[in-house]
Amino acid sequence: MTDSRFSPGTLAFDLDGPLLRIDGDWTLQHYAALRRQVLGVLARIDARSQVALDGLGALDTAGAGLLVELLGQERIAAIEAWAPGLPAERLALLQSVARALAQPEAEQPRQGYEFGDVLAHIGRTVQGVCRQQRMLLGFIGLTLQTLLLNLPRPRRWRLTPLVAHVEQTGLDAIPIVALLTFLVGAVVAFLGATVLADFGATIYTVSLVGFSFLREFGVLLAAILLAGRSASAFAAQIGSMKSNEEIDAIRTLGLSPIELLVLPRVLAMLIALPILTFVGMLSGIVGGAVVCVLALDISPTLFMTIMQRDIDLVHFLVGMGKAPVFAFVIAVIGCLEGFKVGGSAQSVGEHTTSSVVQSIFMVILLDAIAALFFMEMGW
Incomplete structure (x- = not known):
C-alpha cells in the first residue's frame, strides 16, 4: 500500500x-x-x-x-x-x-597468465622473504636484549618453565634421535663399504662414519628433528595463546611475553640440542660400528683404534659448536611464528607449518655456510 x-x-x-x-x-x-x-x-x-x-x-x-x-x-x-x-x-x-x-569503471582483471605476471609473482615472493628476514632479525635482537637484561637478575629467572621445556624438547626426544642416527649410521656404513670395496679400501669406512657423524650428521639430524618436533610445538603453543588473547592479558598485567614465553624456550633449546647432538654422534657411530663388525669383519677393537688414530678432536668440536647456533635459530623462529598467529585455527596451522619449513631451511643454510667457512679455515 x-x-x-x-x-x-x-x-x-x-x-x-x-x-x-x-x-x-x-x-x-x-x-x-x-x-x-x-x-x-x-x-x-x-x-x-x-x-x-x-x-x-x-x-x-x-x-x-x-x-x-x-x-x-x-x-x-x-x-x-x-x-x-x-x-x-x-x-x-x-x-x-x-x-x-562520473567515476571511471574499474579495470577488469586480465584473463590468463602472462610472463609479466610470473615476474610480478617472483617479485612479491622475494619481497615477502626479505620482510620475513627483517622481522626475524628484529625478533632476534629483542630476544638477546631481554636475555642480557635478565642475566644479572636471578630473581627474574624462570627456572620451572625452563626445566619443563628441557624435558619436553631434550629428554623426550632422545629415543627418536638415537634411533634415527643409529639407522643413518648403518646406511652410511653400507654405502661407504659398497663404494670403497671396488678400490680395496673398505677399512676407510670407519673414517667415513666417524668423520660424517662427528662433523655433520650428528648435529644436522638432531637439529632437523627438533625443528619438526619443537619449533612446531612452540609456534602452536604461543599461537593458541595469541588467538585466545592470553598474550594481551600478559601485557595488560605489565609483564613481558618475551621474558615469560620466549626466553625459557630459547634457553631450553640451547641446553637440549647439544645433548641431543652428542647422543646422535654416539648412536650414528655405533650404527656404523655394527655394520663394520657384521659385514666387513672389522672388530670393535680395530674400529675404535682407527677412530682414535684418524679422527681428530677438531671434528667433534666443529659439530658441537654448530649446535647452539642451530638451537637458537630454531627456537626463535618457532616463537616468532607463534606471535604472528591471527585469531583463527587456520592461522595457527599455517604458522605452525611455516615454522617447521623456515627452521629446516635455516638449519641447512647455516650448515652449508659453516661448512664453507671451516673448509676455508682448514678446520
Whole structure:
C-alpha cells in the first residue's frame, strides 16, 4: 500500500515549448514507475530542452541517480545557474551522485597468465622473504636484549618453565634421535663399504662414519628433528595463546611475553640440542660400528683404534659448536611464528607449518655456510 503522504514523481513536456517539468517525490519507493518514465522521455530531451525543478518534492539517492541519468553530467554540473531556487541539500545530493556516477569503471582483471605476471609473482615472493628476514632479525635482537637484561637478575629467572621445556624438547626426544642416527649410521656404513670395496679400501669406512657423524650428521639430524618436533610445538603453543588473547592479558598485567614465553624456550633449546647432538654422534657411530663388525669383519677393537688414530678432536668440536647456533635459530623462529598467529585455527596451522619449513631451511643454510667457512679455515 502506498503512503498517502508521498506523491509519485512525474515527468511532462509543456505544449508551449521544450520545457520538461519534474514534479513529485523522486524516492526509492517509486523507483520502478520513475524508471519507466525516464526511459520514455530520455530520447526526447536534448541540450535545447528547458528543465523546471520547481515542483520537485522529496529526493533520495535513488531518485537523484535517475535525474542524473535523465539530465546528464554537464547539466547537473551547471545546476546552480539554471535552477537557483533548488534547496542547498538537494543541490548537494544531486552533485554528489553525479560525481560518483562520473567515476571511471574499474579495470577488469586480465584473463590468463602472462610472463609479466610470473615476474610480478617472483617479485612479491622475494619481497615477502626479505620482510620475513627483517622481522626475524628484529625478533632476534629483542630476544638477546631481554636475555642480557635478565642475566644479572636471578630473581627474574624462570627456572620451572625452563626445566619443563628441557624435558619436553631434550629428554623426550632422545629415543627418536638415537634411533634415527643409529639407522643413518648403518646406511652410511653400507654405502661407504659398497663404494670403497671396488678400490680395496673398505677399512676407510670407519673414517667415513666417524668423520660424517662427528662433523655433520650428528648435529644436522638432531637439529632437523627438533625443528619438526619443537619449533612446531612452540609456534602452536604461543599461537593458541595469541588467538585466545592470553598474550594481551600478559601485557595488560605489565609483564613481558618475551621474558615469560620466549626466553625459557630459547634457553631450553640451547641446553637440549647439544645433548641431543652428542647422543646422535654416539648412536650414528655405533650404527656404523655394527655394520663394520657384521659385514666387513672389522672388530670393535680395530674400529675404535682407527677412530682414535684418524679422527681428530677438531671434528667433534666443529659439530658441537654448530649446535647452539642451530638451537637458537630454531627456537626463535618457532616463537616468532607463534606471535604472528591471527585469531583463527587456520592461522595457527599455517604458522605452525611455516615454522617447521623456515627452521629446516635455516638449519641447512647455516650448515652449508659453516661448512664453507671451516673448509676455508682448514678446520
